[in-house]
Structures are given as structure tokens and as C-alpha cells.
Amino acid sequence: MAITRSEQKEKTRRAIIDAAIAQLGVEKSFASLSLREVAREAGIAPTSFYRHFKDMEELGLTLVDECGLTLRQIMRKARKRFEKGGSVIKTSVTTFMEVTDTNPNIFRLLFHERSGTTQALRTAVDREIQFFIVELTDYIQNIGYEKESAFAQAEAMVAIVFNAGAESLEAKPNQRSEVEKRAIQQLRYIAAGAKTLHLDK
């Protein structure tokens, strides 16, 4: 007995998820993804899809969860790095860009479905991004800002970093470092602005 049944099941479930991610290229949004296409790419019959997901939306939610993992991975990596010293902002942006460049399609899904088609997916994506913002808000509060200001800073920073991420995905490789540099500059504006507006009394 080489592999058990549940192992096999997990395997094709993975195949379906990977097939979906693979198809989420530049010219394919999740909404324009068909069950049959995904099944074809995963190497199974269309009907077998239902053994693993109720419908495409359930698959979509699973993909968003996958995004959540990626985002957490970014935060862990960044934290490890700047605990060893170095600029917090620069390290964070660089790490973010690194991870999104490694998983472009996962990031594309997140970015796209944020303003996407189905309510459920939008809510799920929003939850992941909010988690990201809250983490950052906590950090900013810990360095001495009030909650309201910290949240505004965090939200703005996340908006800029996501914007830069999307820009980077579409840019040619040699332009990416410029996008990254600019994003760092923009975050510094926010940090410096918050400092002068809230701490210089």
C-alpha cells in the first residue's frame, strides 16, 4: 500500500488549488475562471471537482486563505530581519516586494478580488488586509502614537505598499527597484509627517 486514500484526496485537492493559481495570470481574473478549465488543468474530470469543493466560490475562499498565509509569511520574515537591525520601513517594503515577486499570482488574486465580483471573496480579502493593517497599527502604537493616528498611518502605508506591489508586477524588472525606492520614500513621508503633526508640541 503506497499511499492511503486520504493522502490521495489531499493530493488532488492540492492539484486543483495549484491549477487555479497557475491560471490566475495577467489575463485571467478569478471571476473569469471556469470550473472546467481548472479541472482540465488539474488533470481531473469536471465532475470530480465537486468531490473537493462545493463550487468555485468555495475554491476562491480557499485561495484567499492561501493569500493570508503568504501575508503572514511576509510579516514574519520582515520582523526577523529588522530585529537584527536596519531600517524598519526599508526592510518591510523590500520583504513585501520579494514575497510578492515570488508568488505573483497569489498577490494578483488578493489585489484583484479586493474590488472583485463576489461579496464573499471581497469580505475574505478585506479581512486579510485588515489583519495586516492591525498588526502595523499595533507596532505604531507601541512607538508612541495614539490609536487613531496609528491606524491612519498604517492604512495609508498598506495602501501605498499594495499599490507599489501591483505596479511592480506590471513593471519591467529593471524598473522594479525604482518602484520599491519610491514606496520607501512615500512611507517615510508618512512617518515623518505623523511625527511632526503629533509629537512636536
Add this chain to the structure above:
Amino acid sequence: MAITRSEQKEKTRRAIIDAAIAQLGVEKSFASLSLREVAREAGIAPTSFYRHFKDMEELGLTLVDECGLTLRQIMRKARKRFEKGGSVIKTSVTTFMEVTDTNPNIFRLLFHERSGTTQALRTAVDREIQFFIVELTDYIQNIGYEKESAFAQAEAMVAIVFNAGAESLEAKPNQRSEVEKRAIQQLRYIAAGAKTLHLDK
């Protein structure tokens, strides 16, 4: 002779455009919009669509142009208002929110297709947004910043305002003023940050 032929043609062309915009609600992206659906909503036969547009993509580009007009309208309105005095930032954000609340679907198209499916649409949307950024860059340069810094500020501000616009569209009406207030605060951070980082020597 009540109406000429070309007047009638323009009329149904308008009907097609309006039908498309009307369908671009929360649960419909342009990519998931079908020719037949649009034709149905416009009250014409599917085949008649081809008398006005080569295909759906051409219609999409036309819609993006429509967005361009809306963006320019925002700028004109805002400029008129703050020439009469008042905070530039606050006036601009308020005007932006006002116009997007009036044309939610137009804005949704812009926001969605920025990271959308077809290359042509993405390019067109990007051009409109770049135009917006360039206008703002000029303004910031005129008040004494170098080009590079001005562009970084402008890009960040546009990212934040667009983000707030999208947030506002999904938020309940009573939360919108908070979103707007926060966006204003975020832009002020950027303005203040750029000032301390570039002008205090």
C-alpha cells in the same frame, strides 16, 4: 423629420454605453460582462451591437474614456473651489468623494480594471490615472519641491485617495465621512512629511 439617422445612431450608442455602466454594479466586473447582456439591457438585438463597436474591448475603452472625463471633472471642480480659499487637501478629497459617490459604477470600472483582465483596458486606465498624478505633480512642483519628490508625493496621495474612494463605495453611508476624514489626515501626513524631509535644512 423628427430625428436624423445619425442622431438615432448616437442615441443607441449611448444606450449601449449606459447599459454597460448600469451593469457594472458591485457583483459584475467588466470582464464578466457579456455582449448579449449589454445588448439586452440596451434594448437591441445582440447583432446590432456590432454596428457600434467592433467588440467588447472597444466598448471597454470607450467606458474608460468616460472615466477620464469624470476625473477631469473632479479636478476642475476642486480647482474652482479652493481658488476661492480653503484647504487644498480637504477640498480635493471632498470633491473626489462627491463625484465618485455620484458615479459609483464609473469609478468601480476604473478601480477594478486597473488590475483587470485585458492589457488594452489596463493600459487605458493607467493612462488616465497617470494624467491625474501628473497634474498633481505639477501643482506640488509649483509650491517648491523637486520633481522627483513631487511625483512621489503625488503618487502616494492618489493611491490613498483611490483607496479611500473604493472603501467609501463599500461602506455604509454613515461611515463615509470617517473614511473621508481619515484620507484627509493621511494626505496631511504626506504633505507634512515631505516638508520636514525636504525643506528643513
Add this chain to the structure above:
DNA sequence: TATTTGAGCAAACAGGTGTTCGCCAATTAA
């Protein structure tokens, strides 16, 4: 007045879609 033009449409085609049904074969449980 006679002719040309062109917006609009019905029918039809080929091809894609989601989903149901019943069956198989192999792993699991009794």
C-alpha cells in the same frame, strides 16, 4: 423620383458553461 446606404434584427451555428446521474473500482471497515 429613383437609387444607394446603413441601422437593426431573426435564425442559425459551433462551442463553451455548470450540474446531475449512475456506474466503476479500489480502499477501508466489519
Add this chain to the structure above:
DNA sequence: TTAATTGGCGAACACCTGTTTGCTCAAATA
């Protein structure tokens, strides 16, 4: 060993899609 479970599949269903063809018939032109 026997029985139950279950992942996978082929066929078929009804429906929707984009697009072509050939036709009207009223407006524009000559």
C-alpha cells in the same frame, strides 16, 4: 472474506456565449 464507503469519470442535460449570414425598410443621396 464480505460489505460499505468514496474518489473519480463518461454521458447527458439545459443554457449561455460570440459571431455570420441574409434580410428588411426607412433615411439619405443623386
